[in-house]
Amino acid sequence: MEVLRRSSVFAAEIMDAFDRSPTDKELVAQAKALGREFVHARLLRAGLAWSAPERAAPPGGRLAEVCAVLLRLGDELEHIRPSVYRHVARQLNLSLQSETVVTDAFLAVATHIFSAGITWGKVVSLYAVAAGLAVDCVRQAQPAMVHALVDCLGEFVRKSLAPWLRRRGGWTDILQCVVSAEPSLRAHWLVAALCGFGRFLKAIFFTLLPER
Numbered sequence: 001m002e003v004l005r006r007s008s009v010f011a012a013e014i015m016d017a018f019d020r021s022p023t024d025k026e027l028v029a030q031a032k033a034l035g036r037e038f039v040h041a042r043l044l045r046a047g048l049a050w051s052a053p054e055r056a057a058p059p060g061g062r063l064a065e066v067c068a069v070l071l072r073l074g075d076e077l078e079h080i081r082p083s084v085y086r087h088v089a090r091q092l093n094l095s096l097q098s099e100t101v102v103t104d105a106f107l108a109v110a111t112h113i114f115s116a117g118i119t120w121g122k123v124v125s126l127y128a129v130a131a132g133l134a135v136d137c138v139r140q141a142q143p144a145m146v147h148a149l150v151d152c153l154g155e156f157v158r159k160s161l162a163p164w165l166r167r168r169g170g171w172t173d174i175l176q177c178v179v180s181a182e183p184s185l186r187a188h189w190l191v192a193a194l195c196g197f198g199r200f201l202k203a204i205f206f207t208l209l210p211e212r
Contacts, residue, residue, distance in 0.1 A: 022170045024162040030063065030171050031157040035130060035150045037067045038074065042131035048138045050146055066171045073124045073177065074131075088132035089140075096140045103152040106133060110156045118164045120177050126153070 022030070043050050078085050089096055094105055109129055113122050130153050137145040157165070165171065 022166065024158060024166070027162050027165050027170060028154045028158045030066075031161075032150055032154040033063065034067055034070055034171070035127065035153045038070060038127045039131045039134040039146060039150065041071055042135055043138060046135050046139075048135065050134075050138055050143055062172055066174055069174055069177065070124065070127060073120075073174075074128050077121075077124055077128055085128045085132040087136065088129060089136040096137055096142050096145065099145055099148050102133065102137070102145055103148055106130065106149060106152055107156060110153075110160075114160060118161060120174050123161070123174070126156075 040050060088094075089102075092105055092109075095101060106129065110126055113125055113129075130149050134146045134149055137143065137149070165173075
């Protein structure tokens with residue numbers, strides 16, 4: 001009951017931030033909440049279970065809208081090239097026995113994705129990568145690493161994306177991608193994000209190969 005109460009209070013604080021200009025701390029909290037929901041959805045789709053006490057209170061209001069759009073755009077991105085965001089650990093030649101190795105690889109991918117600038121397409125790609133790695137971790141009996149990935153996602157948002165998000169008024173700006181963008185234009189920036197990540201997978205594979 002105490003976990004549920006604290007989660008409800010935390011969710012209320014996150015929702016309140018949507019009614020005004022969010023702080024960096026609030027943007028990170030929202031990023032992690034969205035990350036948990038995105039990962040949870042992908043794990044359910046894969047027929048896998050994951051325990052996250054922070055999810056005791058489901059998102060509501062504007063956060064739920066943002067989450068729905070993020071998942072929808074993620075579906076579109078993964079539909080274009082389904083193989084890219086599946087078996088991410090294998091594509092990166094990653095061992096899932098070390099939390100440090102997994103989080104360092106995720107940060108390397110994230111840094112490269114945004115090396116040429118920030119777009120919502122790249123943000124969606126970031127979440128898809130995190131979810132793909134999370135699915136791999138649970139399949140390899142490493143569910144604790146999922147929490148580490150979500151924390152790592154939040155830290156990357158704090159260091160690299162928070163100013164960009166703040167200038168756009170926060171996470172709700174992603175709703176404009178669905179409201180104002182034509183399907184063909186939306187597909188264009190999703191493909192751009194996909195191509196950038198696909199090229200990086202090939203490069204990072206050799207970087208992460210163990211020394212022999």
